[in-house]
Structures are given as C-alpha cells and as structure tokens.
Amino acid sequence: MQTPLPWPGPMVHVAFAIPYAMETTLRFARATLALPGVRLSVVSQDAPEKFPAEFREQLAGFRQVTDGLSPTELAEAVKSLARDAGPVERLLGVLEPLQEPLAIVREQLRIRGMDRATSRNFRDKATMKDLFAAHDIPCARHKLCSTVDEALAFAEQIGYPLVAKPPAGAGAKATARCASSKELQDFLATAHPGADRPVLLEEFIEGREFSFDSVTLHGQHVFHNICCYLPTPLEVMENPWIQWCVVLPRSLSSPEFAAIHKTGPRALSTLGMWTGMSHLEWFQRGNGTIAIGEVAARPPGAQFMTLMSYVCDTDMYRAFAQLMVFETFAPPGRRYSAGAAYLRGRVPKDRPQAVVRAVHGLDEMQQALGDLVVETRLPAIGATPSTSYEGDGFVVVRHPDAQVVTNAVQKIVRTVRIELA
Numbered sequence: 033m034q035t036p037l038p039w040p041g042p043m044v045h046v047a048f049a050i051p052y053a054m055e056t057t058l059r060f061a062r063a064t065l066a067l068p069g070v071r072l073s074v075v076s077q078d079a080p081e082k083f084p085a086e087f088r089e090q091l092a093g094f095r096q097v098t099d100g101l102s103p104t105e106l107a108e109a110v111k112s113l114a115r116d117a118g119p120v121e122r123l124l125g126v127l128e129p130l131q132e133p134l135a136i137v138r139e140q141l142r143i144r145g146m147d148r149a150t151s152r153n154f155r156d157k158a159t160m161k162d163l164f165a166a167h168d169i170p171c172a173r174h175k176l177c178s179t180v181d182e183a184l185a186f187a188e189q190i191g192y193p194l195v196a197k198p199p200a201g202a203g204a205k206a207t208a209r210c211a212s213s214k215e216l217q218d219f220l221a222t223a224h225p226g227a228d229r230p231v232l233l234e235e236f237i238e239g240r241e242f243s244f245d246s247v248t249l250h251g252q253h254v255f256h257n258i259c260c261y262l263p264t265p266l267e268v269m270e271n272p273w274i275q276w277c278v279v280l281p282r283s284l285s286s287p288e289f290a291a292i293h294k295t296g297p298r299a300l301s302t303l304g305m306w307t308g309m310s311h312l313e314w315f316q317r318g319n320g321t322i323a324i325g326e327v328a329a330r331p332p333g334a335q336f337m338t339l340m341s342y343v344c345d346t347d348m349y350r351a352f353a354q355l356m357v358f359e360t361f362a363p364p365g366r367r368y369s370a371g372a373a374y375l376r377g378r379v380p381k382d383r384p385q386a387v388v389r390a391v392h393g394l395d396e397m398q399q400a401l402g403d404l405v406v407e408t409r410l411p412a413i414g415a416t417p418s419t420s421y422e423g424d425g426f427v428v429v430r431h432p433d434a435q436v437v438t439n440a441v442q443k444i445v446r447t448v449r450i451e452l453a
Contacts, residue, residue, distance in 0.1 A: 044357055045071045045092060045118045047110050049125035049134060051100025053082040056333070060126050063349035065090055070357060073117055075109040076100055093117040101129055103136040110141060122357050131155055131329050145356075146329060150304035154329040157197070158232050160303060164324060167302045169295060171324045173235040178227050180220050186233050187216055193236040196223070209236060237315045237323050243278075244296040244312040245332045245340065247351075247361055248305045253297035255363045257340050258284055259332075262441070275423070275448075277441035278334070279371040280343050281434040291322045299324050307359055309352055311336070334422050335372055342370040342406060342430045369434035371441040375410070376423035377450035386452040388415045388424065393447040397427070400447070404429040404440050417452055424450055 048061045053076065065072040065087070073093035077100035080088055088094065093116055095109035114120050123143045125134050135151035137143070153159055158176040165171065173190050177183035187194055187210070196219045197207040210216040225231045240260070247255035259278045284293075292314055300310055311332035313325035331337055331352055341348045344364035355361045379386050388411045398405065407428040411417070418424050427448065429440040 043069055043071055044121050045073065045114075046122040046124060046357055047073045047075060047113055047120045049100065049106060049123070049127075049130055050074055050076045051078070051127065051130070052076070053078045057126055058083070058087065059337075059349050060124075060331070060352060062087065063347065064124065064353040064357060066350065067353055067357060070353075071117065073113045073120070075106060075113075101133055103133040103140075106133055107137045107140055110137060110143075114141075124356055126330050128155075128328055128330055146306070146308060150306070151329060153303040154310075154327055157326055158230075160327065161234075163302050164299065167298075169299050169302060169324060170322055172237055175233050176230045177233055178225055178230045180217070180225065183216065183220055183225065183231060183233055184213065187213065190233075190235050192216075195234040195236050196220075197232050197234070198223070198229075237317065237325075239315045239317040241313060241315050241325070242292070243332060243336065244292050244314055245336060246296065246300060246310050246312065247308075247355060247363075248300055248310065249307055249355065249359065249361050251301070251306050253300065254361055256284075256293075256296060257336075257343070258289060258292070259336060259339070262438075275374060275376050275445040276421075277371055277373040277445055278336070278339070279434060279438050279441060280339050280369060282343065282366050282369040282432060283434075284366070288316065288320075291316075291320075295322060295324065299327060303327060303329075305329065307355065309355065334374070335426055335428070338407065339370045339372055339428065342428065343368050368430045368432055369437040370406075370428065370430045371437040372429075373427045373441040373444035373448070374421075374423040375425040375427070375445075375448055375450050377417050377452040379417060379452055386417065388413055388417060388450060389453040390451040391425075392449045392451060397444055397447045400443055401429060401440050404431055404436070406430045411450065417450075 046064055050057050050061060064070060071092040074091055075095050075097060077097050079096060080094050093113045095112055097105040097109050099105055110120050123134055123138055132151045132155045135146050135148040138145045139148050161171050161174045175186040193209050193211040196210055208219050210219055223231050243259040245257040259280050262277050296312055308329055309331045310327055310329055312327040315323045315325060337348045343366055345367045346364045391410050405427060409425050411424040427444050429437055431437050
C-alpha cells in the first residue's frame with residue numbers, strides 16, 4: 033500500500049539508493065535525473081569518485097554510508113539530504129535486497145511509496161506463497177523449515193526432486209535443486225537452518241518458465257510483458273557453461289499465455305502492489321496448467337528493461353522513472369519481438385582463476401544475422417569471468433517475427449564462444 037500524502041510540489045526531490053555504482057542501476061538513476069521537474073540525490077556505500085563525473089555534477093546531493101542496505105543508515109542519509117537540499121518526496125531503489133529497507137525508511141519519514149508490510153509480502157517468499165495458497169493462486173507446494181528433521185519430513189511428503197532456497201532469495205540465486213535425501217542433507221549442512229534462519233523448500237515443477245513483468249498504477253494493472261526462458265534460470269545456475277537466452281514475443285495473445293493474463297494481475301493484487309513495476313516468474317506444466325514461482329517488487333534484471341524498450345520502441349527506463357516519481361504511465365504498444373543471448377565461458381577445472389582470453393565466432397554471427405543485431409556487450413580480454421547467471425556479455429536481436437528472433441538467439445549461443453584460460 034502507499035502512504036497517503038498530498039501530491040508534491042512542481043519540483044520533486046528524489047533520493048535514489050544506489051548501494052554500488054553499477055551501470056545497470058545508474059541507467060535507472062540517469063532516467064530519473066533527466067525528468068523535467070526532478071532534483072536527484074544519491075545515497076551509496078561507494079565513494080562519489082566511483083560515479084561518472086557528469087552524473088555527480090547534476091546531483092542535488094550525495095551521501096555516502098557504510099552499509100547501503102541498512103535502514104538506519106539510509107534514514108539518516110535521507111534526513112541529511114532533506115536538511116541540505118529540501119524535503120525528500122520520493123525514495124527509490126531497484127535492487128531486490130533494498131526493497132524492504134526502503135519501505136522501512138518511507139514509513140519512518142512519511143515518504144510516499146510502498147510500505148513495509150507490502151514489501152515484506154514480496155521479499156519473504158514463504159509469506160508470499162502462503163498468501164497465494166490462501167487466495168487460490170496456483171504455486172508450488174512449499175514449507176518454511178527451521179530444522180533438518182522438519183525439512184527431511186516435508187521432502188518425504190512431496191517427494192524428490194525439490195527446490196531449496198533462503199526465504200528472501202532473489203530469482204535463482206542461492207537456489208539448489210535436490211534430487212535425493214543426500215543432496216538435501218548436503219544443502220542443509222551448508223545452510224544451517226534454525227529459528228532465525230529457516231530454509232524454504234518447494235515442489236520442483238517440470239515445465240517451461242516465463243516472466244510476467246508488469247506495471248501497476250494506483251492499484252490497476254496497466255501493462256505487462258512476457259519473456260520466454262530458454263532454458264530455465266535454475267538449469268543455468270546449475271550449469272555455469274550454458275549460454276542461455278530469452279525471447280520476448282511481439283504478440284502476447286497466444287493461448288499459452290491466457291492463464292497468466294488472469295492470474296498474474298490477481299497475484300500482484302494479493303501481495304498489495306499499488307504503484308510500481310514488478311517481475312514475476314511463472315511455470316507452465318506439460319498439461320497446460322500454470323504455477324507462480326516468485327514475484328519481486330522491482331523492475332526486472334538481466335537486460336529485460338532494455339529488451340522491453342526494443343519491443344515497444346520506447347525508453348522503459350524513463351517510463352519507470354515517470355511512474356515512480358509522478359505516478360503516470362502511458363502504456364506503449366508492441367512493435368517488435370526481441371531476444372537476448374547471454375554469453376558465458378566454461379572455467380577450466382584445473383584453473384579456477386582463469387580470465388577471458390578471447391571471444392570467438394563474432395564475425396560468423398554478424399555475417400549470419402546482420403541488422404538483426406541491435407546491441408552487443410562483450411567482456412574485456414583479461415577480465416575475470418562473472419559468477420552471475422547473466423554471464424560475461426550478451427547480444428540483443430530484434431525483428432517483428434518472434435520465430436526469426438528465436439532462431440537468431442539460438443544461432444548466437446551455438447556460434448559465439450568465450451574462451452577462458
């Protein structure tokens with residue numbers, strides 16, 4: 033829910049929490065800064081020098097904190113900015129672990145935006161799935177377990193394989209698929225479950241996986257996008273050598289999407305989404321039924337915002353900023369299909385400290401795909417390979433026909449190779 037405060041004046045002072053000066057987060061901040069009528073301040077645990085000079089020079093204020101995820105430190109920084117640069121009327125951040133701390137600060141300082149209870153519904157995946165179960169929203173069978181015995185008993189009840197994760201995980205990170213009692217016990221030996229650090233066990237759902245990336249404005253569902261994963265994020269995490277891809281269809285009217293059109297908005301309403309962008313992951317079983325995986329009260333990562341921008345031929349980063357600052361949103365049409373191939377190298381077992389030596393297949397890819405390729409980001413030679421499922425680089429393609437896009441991204445993952453040595 034939103035804190036009911038009067039609409040702010042013509043110049044809006046926005047504080048943007050950016051714990052780390054990462055380019056992806058900076059893109060959202062730059063879009064906010066570019067809005068007419070906005071004065072932007074930044075709170076970060078990184079030093080000002082880590083931010084581009086041209087960006088720093090336009091800020092109304094900057095506060096460095098020791099812990100960029102601490103509600104206490106964030107609150108003190110925002111109060112300091114308010115004293116020096118005027119009242120803070122919006123407090124934003126796009127990282128998953130930030131959502132609950134930001135909500136705590138909003139409540140404390142009476143800043144309009146998502147409150148703590150709602151943010152907890154999104155952040156605590158056990159609470160989320162309990163709410164889904166109570167409202168007949170399909171999701172995986174699950175249980176929050178505080179002891180090894182409790183976890184093993186639930187596993188015997190639902191059978192293997194199952195998925196184990198922390199209750200406040202983000203996407204596939206820190207998630208494991210356990211195919212046997214031994215694998216589950218190995219996971220539990222590392223996780224050390226307890227009353228203060230339970231683990232979430234879930235039924236493993238066989239099927240295709242998709243995203244449902246949405247915009248909600250004043251409680252109304254006004255826009256959504258669907259990404260088709262090839263293969264699933266969990267498979268990608270389990271196999272660091274897989275170069276995976278996503279495809280965004282131009283048309284979302286396919287019968288396979290009919291169920292999520294109804295269930296997705298209902299899931300968001302159940303969790304309390306009022307105004308914001310969200311990222312929902314869902315599964316479709318072989319028999320056509322669906323199950324909601326997880327929902328995050330933030331924009332999607334993995335370049336999905338860039339992909340949506342290409343599909344809709346508009347700047348979705350700016351659209352997000354406009355939504356969060358001025359609570360307005362003009363739903364764009366879908367003019368293209370787009371897709372991304374995520375490039376990852378295989379780390380040699382005998383050389384875990386390997387670096388990027390070369391990128392192969394670029395000329396062949398470009399010759400085959402030509403103008404279909406609209407954006408490419410490759411790792412620097414000598415760079416340390418990423419540990420993220422997003423990999424060491426990506427290639428984005430666009431075309432009106434989704435099948436052309438699908439063929440193109442599959443060509444890329446077959447052709448381009450990152451050599452590590």
